[in-house]
Amino acid sequence: MPGLLNKERPPVFCPGCSHDKVVRSLDRALQNMGLAGNQVVLVSDIGCSGLFDTFFHTHALHGLHGRALTYAAGIKLARPEARVIVTMGDGGLGIGGAHLLAACRRNLNLTLLVLNNFNFGMTGGQFSATTPRESLVGSGFLNTLEQPMDICSVADSAGAPYVARCSAYTKDLANHLQQAVENEGFSLVDIWGICTGRFKKQNTVGPGQLEQRITELPAYNGRIPANERGEYAASYARQREIRTEAGLPVAIEPRFAAPQQERVEAVLLGAAGQRVVTAGEILCLAAMTAGHQATQKNDYPITVLTGHSVSETILSPEPIAYTGITRPSVLLALAEDGVKRRKKLFGTLTAETLVLKVPEVEIPQTEATMKEIDLRAMGIKEHDWALASLAVLAGMNRILSLEMLERAITLRFREELQGPALDVVRTAAGGQLPDTG
Amino acid sequence: MSLRLIEGNEAVALGAYSAGCGFFAGYPITPATSIFNSMLGLLPPTGGTVLQAEDEIAAIGYCIGASMAGQKAMTATSGPGISLYSENISFAIGSEIPLVVADVQRLGPSTGSATKGADGDIQFLRWGNTAGQPVIVLAPVDVADCFRLTMEAFNLSERFRCPVFLASNKEVGQTRESLDLEAMETPRVLERKTAPEGEGFRPFAFQREDEAPAFLPIGGSTLVRQTSSTHGEDGYITADPEEIERMQRHREAKVSAHVDSFAFSEQSLDPEADLVILTYGVTARSAREALAWCRSEGKRVSLLVLKTLWPVPRALIREKTRGANAVLVAEMNQGQYAPEVERTVPDREVRFVGKMNGELVSPYEIKESVDAWFAE
Numbered sequence: 001m002p003g004l005l006n007k008e009r010p011p012v013f014c015p016g017c018s019h020d021k022v023v024r025s026l027d028r029a030l031q032n033m034g035l036a037g038n039q040v041v042l043v044s045d046i047g048c049s050g051l052f053d054t055f056f057h058t059h060a061l062h063g064l065h066g067r068a069l070t071y072a073a074g075i076k077l078a079r080p081e082a083r084v085i086v087t088m089g090d091g092g093l094g095i096g097g098a099h100l101l102a103a104c105r106r107n108l109n110l111t112l113l114v115l116n117n118f119n120f121g122m123t124g125g126q127f128s129a130t131t132p133r134e135s136l137v138g139s140g141f142l143n144t145l146e147q148p149m150d151i152c153s154v155a156d157s158a159g160a161p162y163v164a165r166c167s168a169y170t171k172d173l174a175n176h177l178q179q180a181v182e183n184e185g186f187s188l189v190d191i192w193g194i195c196t197g198r199f200k201k202q203n204t205v206g207p208g209q210l211e212q213r214i215t216e217l218p219a220y221n222g223r224i225p226a227n228e229r230g231e232y233a234a235s236y237a238r239q240r241e242i243r244t245e246a247g248l249p250v251a252i253e254p255r256f257a258a259p260q261q262e263r264v265e266a267v268l269l270g271a272a273g274q275r276v277v278t279a280g281e282i283l284c285l286a287a288m289t290a291g292h293q294a295t296q297k298n299d300y301p302i303t304v305l306t307g308h309s310v311s312e313t314i315l316s317p318e319p320i321a322y323t324g325i326t327r328p329s330v331l332l333a334l335a336e337d338g339v340k341r342r343k344k345l346f347g348t349l350t351a352e353t354l355v356l357k358v359p360e361v362e363i364p365q366t367e368a369t370m371k372e373i374d375l376r377a378m379g380i381k382e383h384d385w386a387l388a389s390l391a392v393l394a395g396m397n398r399i400l401s402l403e404m405l406e407r408a409i410t411l412r413f414r415e416e417l418q419g420p421a422l423d424v425v426r427t428a429a430g431g432q433l434p435d436t437g
Numbered sequence: 438m439s440l441r442l443i444e445g446n447e448a449v450a451l452g453a454y455s456a457g458c459g460f461f462a463g464y465p466i467t468p469a470t471s472i473f474n475s476m477l478g479l480l481p482p483t484g485g486t487v488l489q490a491e492d493e494i495a496a497i498g499y500c501i502g503a504s505m506a507g508q509k510a511m512t513a514t515s516g517p518g519i520s521l522y523s524e525n526i527s528f529a530i531g532s533e534i535p536l537v538v539a540d541v542q543r544l545g546p547s548t549g550s551a552t553k554g555a556d557g558d559i560q561f562l563r564w565g566n567t568a569g570q571p572v573i574v575l576a577p578v579d580v581a582d583c584f585r586l587t588m589e590a591f592n593l594s595e596r597f598r599c600p601v602f603l604a605s606n607k608e609v610g611q612t613r614e615s616l617d618l619e620a621m622e623t624p625r626v627l628e629r630k631t632a633p634e635g636e637g638f639r640p641f642a643f644q645r646e647d648e649a650p651a652f653l654p655i656g657g658s659t660l661v662r663q664t665s666s667t668h669g670e671d672g673y674i675t676a677d678p679e680e681i682e683r684m685q686r687h688r689e690a691k692v693s694a695h696v697d698s699f700a701f702s703e704q705s706l707d708p709e710a711d712l713v714i715l716t717y718g719v720t721a722r723s724a725r726e727a728l729a730w731c732r733s734e735g736k737r738v739s740l741l742v743l744k745t746l747w748p749v750p751r752a753l754i755r756e757k758t759r760g761a762n763a764v765l766v767a768e769m770n771q772g773q774y775a776p777e778v779e780r781t782v783p784d785r786e787v788r789f790v791g792k793m794n795g796e797l798v799s800p801y802e803i804k805e806s807v808d809a810w811f812a813e
Contacts, residue, residue, distance in 0.1 A: 054673060059662075064525060067495070074501060079506045236486070288615050324796075
């Protein structure tokens with residue numbers, strides 16, 4: 001098998017740089033695996049490790065600093081058959097830390113080669129996430145104040161099933177790299193090297209010292225049984241098999257005549273737990289059974305199960321333009337929280353607006369027409385009040401009719417929920433629900 | 438006729454699916470999250486992929502990888518996420534990567550208000566890339582637009598190999614609306630132009646300066662290079678000023694030269710109009726009511742709703758405002774697009790009406806501005 005090095009662009013690094021050894025070992029590993037250039041995708045980061053893609057005659061993507069793992073994951077998920085190898089320095093690892101953790105947790109079949117030379121070579125030897133505190137670097141004293149991180153331990157605790165640490169000078173580097181690439185899952189190799197252009201100028205460091213330091217750290221030689229599990233793309237493929245496609249929202253044919261033939265606005269002012277948003281939706285569906293257009297906007301806090309819940313609906317035989325509430329036909333006041341949320345609205349109302357309120361709720365001074373509905377006295381549970389208030393309206397043939405409401409309920413709810421909902425409607429509407437088969 | 442109650446964000450997802458989107462990645466953010474939710478119901482069961490990213494930078498990064506591997510990809514976020522996308526947006530522009538980005542705008546600046554709408558990102562979308570190269574931004578008015586314009590966004594991103602933004606708004610994305618989906622006219626689905634397979638593929642070679650290069654996927658049988666660095670046609674770094682200049686001109690021209698072919702709009706024109714209301718996004722809905730109101734009082738007013746915001750469809754704006762003395766720009770911000778209109782029709786008086794306080798610009802406010810102009 002011929003090598004995959006790019007004959008037109010031979011590797012160029014600073015004299016003595018250990019990256020050169022990694023390039024040649026990676027080429028040997030790919031050769032040993034019998035891979036052709038179009039079976040390999042090299043994704044390189046920014047910095048000296050970002051030169052790798054140009055030295056190989058393979059697919060290549062060279063992107064933003066620290067983000068190489070994200071591009072690699074996108075490519076791998078789209079092309080599961082490709083061998084995707086990421087080269088990144090200790091700088092890219094630091095800035096892209098979140099992506100490292102995600103890759104370890106996800107276990108997609110990628111190989112990450114970290115060319116760890118303890119500094120930012122290209123920008124003047126500043127300290128990185130792995131620089132020892134005692135090193136002299138281009139960042140003055142700053143590195144003496146920060147603890148270097150052990151890439152392998154971090155990857156291990158984040159769930160990487162394959163983690164190896166070795167020196168770029170080790171004789172069987174190609175073998176190390178091959179094993180990592182061959183592993184079916186996320187693999188990381190922390191390759192310690194020497195930056196001759198920057199780091200070595202100020203620090204005494206040689207291959208022997210690297211080997212020594214590596215032995216002082218926890219040993220990582222590849223597979224981590226405790227982290228071994230299904231590969232992500234394979235697991236994802238199995239999920240694809242068992243998931244069912246979400247259907248479209250139900251299609252509604254017009255079959256009734258609506259009591260009103262102009263734009264009407266209805267505002268439900270309730271609280272979390274009263275199923276206000278669902279009732280707003282049912283009101284829209286009911287209007288649609290009469291061939292009317294509908295819009296619904298909801299307002300509730302980011303916390304759930306507490307606070308206001310407001311639903312604004314507009315129903316009209318014509319296309320609806322402005323979705324704001326201007327002159328509501330109906331206001332359903334079901335809870336203090338909702339009323340408070342729209343308290344300004346009450347001052348603008350005229351007698352044309354009907355306010356249906358439960359006795360538990362105080363409302364601001366208003367000129368609207370009031371009607372009290374004691375839903376509790378009817379034995380209706382509070383979580384059904386929003387639906388029940390629609391039934392009261394339907395009973396009055398205001399905005400919607402009972403047949404429209406009943407139809408909307410059968411469109412909205414699963415069969416087993418339809419009966420209880422229709423019971424609520426029957427109770428609230430005063431037994432006026434017609435028999436419609 | 439049959440109607441379905443569909444949320445704007447859901448319609449974006451359905452539009453993406455109909456356009457052949459096979460990959461979606463997003464990070465949860467109000468008010469865009471329901472696009473992610475809807476995509477999750479559509480793609481994995483049909484062979485596609487949805488990822489929940491660890492952050493927004495990753496979300497767009499995953500999409501870039503998938504797009505370069507040949508899939509149609511989309512991500513969705515709100516203003517704070519666009520900030521984090523920015524560097525990768527520049528990558529997608531500079532390296533000609535097809536991508537659809539839905540921005541369901543919320544009230545800013547910064548964290549702002551998660552559940553309030555605004556059109557505050559309009560200039561940010563245009564200029565949120567290093568080098569300031571042109572982008573395509575489409576703005577939906579309603580649920581139907583969310584569906585249709587998302588399909589158009591995919592077509593444009595494939596045709597020009599560039600990111601295309603959908604400038605939605607909480608007030609469009611999180612509003613449910615009845616829609617006759619089956620009766621809607623939708624565009625024919627386009628695919629990116631592919632190059633012949635074989636040795637020596639030049640990934641950024643173009644036939645004409647204003648045409649996108651033919652594409653081959655990373656991971657296919659022909660070797661493909663992609664790079665965020667300043668590159669020539671071969672995808673390798675170049676330092677040759679002439680080649681650099683040529684590529685810059687190409688990226689500018691391929692988008693700017695064709696805007697007339699995708700200047701989406703809607704209009705209600707009075708040939709004798711004294712004033713034209715120009716608007717976009719959710720504010721168009723208020724403008725329609727204001728228009729009817731003004732006309733009922735005998736005022737000669739036209740309405741032009743832009744659905745393509747960038748590149749500015751200047752020829753369209755000039756044509757539709759011809760003869761009028763003034764243009765009133767109505768927008769849900771502090772006047773971001775009005776200067777573009779001023780630049781387009783410098784001989785006309787351009788006024789602005791709008792606000793950015795979480796509330797819709799009302800028909801009444803637009804009507805008041807029209808009245809004020811007529812009263813002068």
